[in-house]
Amino acid sequence: xxxxxxxxxxxxxxxxxxxxxxxxxxxxxxxxxxxxxxxxxxxxxxxxxxxxxxxxxxxxxxxxxxxxxxxxxxxxxxxxxxxxxxxxxxxxxxxxxxxxxxxxxxxxxxxxxxxxxxxxxxxxxxxxxxxxxxxxxxxxxxxxxxxxxxxxxxxxxxxxxxxxxxxxxxxxxxxxxxxxxxxxxxxxxxxxxxxxx
Numbered sequence: 001x002x003x004x005x006x007x008x009x010x011x012x013x014x015x016x017x018x019x020x021x022x023x024x025x026x027x028x029x030x031x032x033x034x035x036x037x038x039x040x041x042x043x044x045x046x047x048x049x050x051x052x053x054x055x056x057x058x059x060x061x062x063x064x065x066x067x068x069x070x071x072x073x074x075x076x077x078x079x080x081x082x083x084x085x086x087x088x089x090x091x092x093x094x095x096x097x098x099x100x101x102x103x104x105x106x107x108x109x110x111x112x113x114x115x116x117x118x119x120x121x122x123x124x125x126x127x128x129x130x131x132x133x134x135x136x137x138x139x140x141x142x143x144x145x146x147x148x149x150x151x152x153x154x155x156x157x158x159x160x161x162x163x164x165x166x167x168x169x170x171x172x173x174x175x176x177x178x179x180x181x182x183x184x185x186x187x188x189x190x191x192x193x194x195x196x197x
Contacts, residue, residue, distance in 0.1 A: 018057050020047040022068050026108030030177075035065070035112045036119070062123065065116050069126050072109040073133075076102050084137040087145035089195060093188040096165075100179035100187070103169040107177060114170045135162045142195055161194045 024046035028038045040061065041051045058064045079098045083091060103110055116123040138158035143149055165187055172183050 014057075017047070017049065017053070018067070020049070021054065021057055021064060022071055022109075023047070025064055025068055025112060026106065028108070029112040029115070030108030035061075035115050062120060065112060065120070065123050066126060068109045069113055069123070069130065072102075072106045072113070073130050075106060080134070081137075084134070084141055087141055089145065089192060092191045092195065093184070096188045096191060097184050099165070100169060100184050103173060104178045107173045110166075110170050111174065114166075131162045131166065135159050138162060138195075146196055157194045161191060164190065 021043060024043045025035070025038065027046060028042065029035050038061070040054050043064070044051045044054050058067065076099065079102050080095060083095045113123065113127055117127040118124075135155070135158040138161055139151070139154040142154040142157055143151070168183065168187060169179060172179055
């Protein structure tokens, strides 16, 4: 039994260390530092580790950014996956409110990813893949909610909804910590129009 407990403690310590580096990266960017300027030494200090410890968790800053993206995607998916399986237009406003809350909670992550996607091809592909995952689900939602919608129309609307929502939320959060209710209302109206042909 002691071996199992030791292994479990080690796994938990590793999980906590990993999360501490992700939190440090998000925090640095949320506080106004550009991700390109964030140093590994600074991240390690903020996370409570030595610089050398960083490499026990990540090969480089790109790997850290990918892990930040994965955590953000998981949190966003938990908020919208069930909704995307349905077709209830009445739930659009609370869903968009929940999406805005996820973006606000991970403000540093979305600012980091939006920045890194402009100069790092791997992060750009990751960011596009995240959007594509939701675009496919949104297009299917449109087709279920409005039978007879041409696939090309549903796909185009899904693309516009996913990317415009991300752009609005990232720009809005660039200089504030939370998404204003008026922005949520505007996005919800956009979604309601876009989901029904």
